Amino acid sequence: MSWQAYVDDQLLATGKISRAAILGKQGGIWAVSKGYTLAQKEQDVIVKTLFTKPDEVRANGITLAGFKFMTIKAEPDEAIGRKGERGVFIVPTKQAILVGEYEAPAQAGDANIVVTGLADYLKSVGY
Template identity: 70%
Template sequence: MSWQSYVDDHLIATGKICKAAIIGKQGGVWAASAGYDLSQAEQNFITQTAFTDPDTVRGGGITLNGFKFMTIQANPDEVIGRKGERGVFLIPTTQAILVGEYEGTPAGDGNVIVTKLADYLKGVGY
């Protein structure tokens, strides 16, 4: 299965996640939903800061695709942001980081979708 299929079929197709990406921990976007263009600075933040410097993440928020979220939670296992009806989950796996945004759906529903895929990828070594 291609990385794009994971984004399209396991995140976006659920109807709970509206924008998503899979980013390699060593850098680079492996796959992203249509129109979800993370800048190099946003990618660097995800791979280099989001899970290692929680104070910076909490203080500065999370900007993705030009939209800034307030940080709700920042720890080595998950970073959560929210602003209004929109929210985001950043969840690391062994080799990648999943990014899943939701809008207009309960946060818990979005979290379950992204976490489920992250757990699967960890289980198969990714």
């Protein structure tokens, strides 16, 4: 399966995720939903700062495609952001980082299950 198919078929097709991306831990976007543009600075924060300097991320929030989320959680296994009726789950795997945004009427818990489920699968196959 291509990386784009993971975004399209495993994240967006659920109806629980509205925008998504898969980034490589070494940098670069492996796949992204149509129209979801992550600036290089935003990618750098995800890859280089989010899981290594959580206090910095908690203080500054998480900005994706120009939209700034308040950081709810920044831990080595997951980062969560929220603002209004929108939220994001960012989950690292062995080689990649999954980004899944949701918005109402989707519920946070449902979106979390989708993103972490794909992350668990990718970890199980070495990614």
